[in-house]
Amino acid sequence: MxxxxxxxxxxxxxxxxxxxxxxSDPAQFxxxxxxxxxxxxxxxxxxxxxxxxxxxxxxxxxxxxxxxxxxxxxxxxxxxxxxxxxxxxxxxxxxxxxxxxxxxxxxxxxxxxxxxxxxxxxxxxxxxxxxxDVPVVQRPGVRVRVPFGSFGGARSPLTPPTDVTLLDISLEAGAELELPLAAGQRAFAMPIFGSAELNGESFSLDNLRVPILPLASKAMMHKLVADPGGAKVAVFIGEPLHQPVLSNGPMAFASQESLIAATAAYQRGDLGQL
Incomplete structure (x- = not known):
């Protein structure tokens, strides 16, 4: 759901x-x-x-x-x-x-x-x-850029410290795209232009809604469909880290001690200057 x-x-x-x-809930995304x-x-x-x-x-x-x-x-x-x-x-x-x-x-x-x-x-x-150097995957009426992560047999050359995927998807009017989600992954879609549906859930900049797919217990396929005016959508995919998030805004750690230490280091000027 x-x-x-x-x-x-x-x-x-x-x-x-x-x-x-x-x-407000760190586990949500x-x-x-x-x-x-x-x-x-x-x-x-x-x-x-x-x-x-x-x-x-x-x-x-x-x-x-x-x-x-x-x-x-x-x-x-x-x-x-x-x-x-x-x-x-x-x-x-x-x-x-x-x-x-x-x-x-x-x-x-x-x-x-x-x-x-x-x-x-x-x-x-x-x-x-x-x-x-950003890979591009073409489907009928659909163009997918893969800045990091992988999709449709294409993998970004970037090797980030957290294994996540970003898909920059452009869809012509009424075009459809199947989005695979591996077991243990979560995904959500952010509207950039136009409106679309993810598994029948409509979203756009007009309603400010972002559909979130549930954590997959097994590999599943989901359907993204553009409305008659076409759409541009950013899809984010990742496996949750399931760790605490303690934040003061610009800094966030899994422990209060690390957050306090980093804040003190910044105040001392230990993080350097521009």
């Missing part, structure tokens, strides 16, 4: 708007911790810390410009439209992301992915994937 969650609108002036998915589907055309967030999880930025192909990413580890990356940057914050890092060309709009997903407990206090590192 499908359950649903609601997205929430957020704006910061005229240069940033987003639909956010952040559940586990191992994902939150997602923002956003449009940004000017610097919005000053340099800020992350620790205990991964902050992932994926740019849709219709972005007018890229994202300039920099962090306190010395990484400097230009994320191109259609590309991806994965910051595994580990014990802590400070980073900042701004549109490469101010005034041009970036269309993106900001995805927060939990780290397995044993990786939460590891050294931070970053992974990047160029647009041309």
């Amino acid at each position: 499908i359950t649903t969650a609601r997205m929430h609108r957020a704006n910061r002036g005229s240069h940033f708007r987003a639909y956010g998915l952040h559940g 586990d191992p994902f911790m939150g997602i923002d589907h956003a449009w940004m055309s000017a610097p919005t967030f000053p340099p800020h810390p992350h620790a205990g999880f991964s902050a992932v930025t994926y740019l849709f192909l219709d972005s007018e410009t890229g994202i300039a990413n920099r962090d306190s580890q010395g990484n400097r990356t230009l994320i191109q439209p259609g590309g991806l940057h994965w910051t595994a914050a580990g014990r802590g890092v400070v980073h900042e992301e701004n549109p490469a060309v101010l005034g041009s709009t970036v269309h993106l997903l900001q995805i927060f992915v939990n780290l397995p407990r044993e990786r939460q206090s590891a050294a931070p590192f970053a992974l990047s994937l160029a647009p041309q």
Whole structure:
């Protein structure tokens, strides 16, 4: 049985708007911790810390410009439209992301992915994937990009610290796509444009609903169908980590002691500066 969650609108002036998915129950999207589907055309967030999880930025192909990413580890990356940057914050890092060309709009997903407990206090590192290296799977009336994870015999070359899948799916009017879900996995679908149905459950930006497939006890196939106007959908798939989530906002750990230690390290300046 499908359950649903609601997205929430957020704006910061005229240069940033987003639909956010952040559940009050950490188990609801586990191992994902939150997602923002956003449009940004000017610097919005000053340099800020992350620790205990991964902050992932994926740019849709219709972005007018890229994202300039920099962090306190010395990484400097230009994320191109259609590309991806994965910051595994580990014990802590400070980073900042701004549109490469101010005034041009970036269309993106900001995805927060939990780290397995044993990786939460590891050294931070970053992974990047160029647009041309993202695998594409074609089906009748359907185009699927696979920025991380796998689908339809295609696997992303990215090897992230948490084994999860993102599918950027474009469907023509009335097109259908079968989504396999392995035993032990959970999935949910986020509307990007248009409206669609997942196993008969309708969702779109108009109703702000996100359908969540139940944790699979066995391998199952699910059906995604676009409405007459077509649709663009992001599907997230992962195996829950089933670990505590203790958070102060920019940091989240499985233990209170680790959270306190990372917070103190940031306040001392041990996470570095930009």
